[in-house]
Amino acid sequence: MTDAQKTRVDAAQQRYAQWLAVGSRFGLAVLVASFAAYVAGWIAPLVPLDQLPTLWNQPVAQYLKTTGQPTGWGWLALLHRGDVLNLVGIALLASCSLPCLLAVLPLYARARDRAFVAICALEVVVLVFAASGIIGGGH
Amino acid sequence: MFVHRYSGGGALWVLLLALLLAAPQAFAGEAAAAAQAAGAPDGTAWWVWPLGLFVVCFLLGIVAVPAGVGGGVLFVPIVGGFFPFHLDFVRGAGLLVALAGALSAGPELLRAGYANLRLALPLALVASASSIVGAVIGLAMPARVVNLALGSVILGITALMLMARKSEWPVVERPDRLAQALAMHGIFRDAASGREVAWQVHRTPLGLFLFLLIGVLAGMFGLGAGWANVPVLNLVMGAPLKVSAATSGFILSLVDSSAAWVYLNRGAVLAIIAVPSVVGMMLGAQIGARLLKVVPAALVRKLVIGLLLFAGLRALLKGLQIWN
Numbered sequence: 524m525t526d527a528q529k530t531r532v533d534a535a536q537q538r539y540a541q542w543l544a545v546g547s548r549f550g551l552a553v554l555v556a557s558f559a560a561y562v563a564g565w566i567a568p569l570v571p572l573d574q575l576p577t578l579w580n581q582p583v584a585q586y587l588k589t590t591g592q593p594t595g596w597g598w599l600a601l602l603h604r605g606d607v608l609n610l611v612g613i614a615l616l617a618s619c620s621l622p623c624l625l626a627v628l629p630l631y632a633r634a635r636d637r638a639f640v641a642i643c644a645l646e647v648v649v650l651v652f653a654a655s656g657i658i659g660g661g662h
Numbered sequence: 663m664f665v666h667r668y669s670g671g672g673a674l675w676v677l678l679l680a681l682l683l684a685a686p687q688a689f690a691g692e693a694a695a696a697a698q699a700a701g702a703p704d705g706t707a708w709w710v711w712p713l714g715l716f717v718v719c720f721l722l723g724i725v726a727v728p729a730g731v732g733g734g735v736l737f738v739p740i741v742g743g744f745f746p747f748h749l750d751f752v753r754g755a756g757l758l759v760a761l762a763g764a765l766s767a768g769p770e771l772l773r774a775g776y777a778n779l780r781l782a783l784p785l786a787l788v789a790s791a792s793s794i795v796g797a798v799i800g801l802a803m804p805a806r807v808v809n810l811a812l813g814s815v816i817l818g819i820t821a822l823m824l825m826a827r828k829s830e831w832p833v834v835e836r837p838d839r840l841a842q843a844l845a846m847h848g849i850f851r852d853a854a855s856g857r858e859v860a861w862q863v864h865r866t867p868l869g870l871f872l873f874l875l876i877g878v879l880a881g882m883f884g885l886g887a888g889w890a891n892v893p894v895l896n897l898v899m900g901a902p903l904k905v906s907a908a909t910s911g912f913i914l915s916l917v918d919s920s921a922a923w924v925y926l927n928r929g930a931v932l933a934i935i936a937v938p939s940v941v942g943m944m945l946g947a948q949i950g951a952r953l954l955k956v957v958p959a960a961l962v963r964k965l966v967i968g969l970l971l972f973a974g975l976r977a978l979l980k981g982l983q984i985w986n
Binding site: 535536537539540541543544546547550551554555557558561562572573574575576579580581582583586587592593594595596606609610613614616617618619620627638639642643645646649650652653654656658 | 706707708709711712746747748750751758761762765766768769770772773775778779780783784786787790791794798801805843844915916919920921922923924926927928929930931932933934935936937940941
């Protein structure tokens, strides 16, 4: 690796850190705010809070069957429900590595560091695949 | 001065851990009467468990940092063993606890040069792909089998923590071809000792294979995998200890993200369990980080190993339906 490449790579690490800091802080803020709205009762939940103790000891399949909560990305249609709204913050936290990887890709590309362009691109594919619900989401 | 104040603090830490184990029962007992009217199955009000969870996670966060473990590995066996939540939801929350911790520490570790992006990304790619497989397998297994396997893994981790050596500055004579091709090397400036050391790694193919297995375990049990990442990076691949610890933390931010998505898509993330856990653990970890310099870390580590041993046995006996 040449010195010029090394400089670019160091820049990639700094850029990744910068994006990760912004993304994770934003995700946490959304999570805490939506949870406060949920437990304070400002937004009505899909599953009433006092019914949770009869449900949270059930396997997830039983919980979904009883509550009618959708799997996959179906929760997007229920964002007006306090408990479901919390999933926005959780999804943001689980997604905040994606923009970081996309932000450093051009730096590796400019340094002609093909291996790391491929690694970043593959990691993006893995995260998008995980998020897609193709294997995790029920239908 | 502070060291003196805490030097006889063994009893304090024993008390802290006793509180940690007693907290769920204590909270449940106090509010049981008030909850009978609400119709909860065991007579406990709904808010008691999230509040108890917050307190326990706060305490876990305090002990996790001086003990040198991530919160996730403590969270799943302890909350799974002593709270009424199903393991599906506990594992979903455990991943988020580990993820939130990794995300909050990651930027600073990268900026300071402790974590290394070039070392992390190839290993994280393999582990994050396999964690999806682990999560799918884990959610398909019955709770009894998960408890049996979790108990065995936790007891294995306890043994690893007891036996694993550490090498602050491992000597790597020559990097392997893959490490050379990917330029997995760097210069580490240790602020504590003032040393500046050029490091490189070897046995990269073996490291990649081990990270493949680590990813499966992380996804299957909702554990942060720092307990496994650090020995592989440090003892197998030869990265300096501090680089290994920091890079491990950063790798978790990618591995746990992909596994967390599987749990989220399957509906196995309940905000009422996940959010108090994440917030409690993060607040506790901040105090733990401040106490790091003044508490006897070796003692805390021994107590955490004892706690893990107890929680691992509890999961195992639960799986064997001996102690339900």
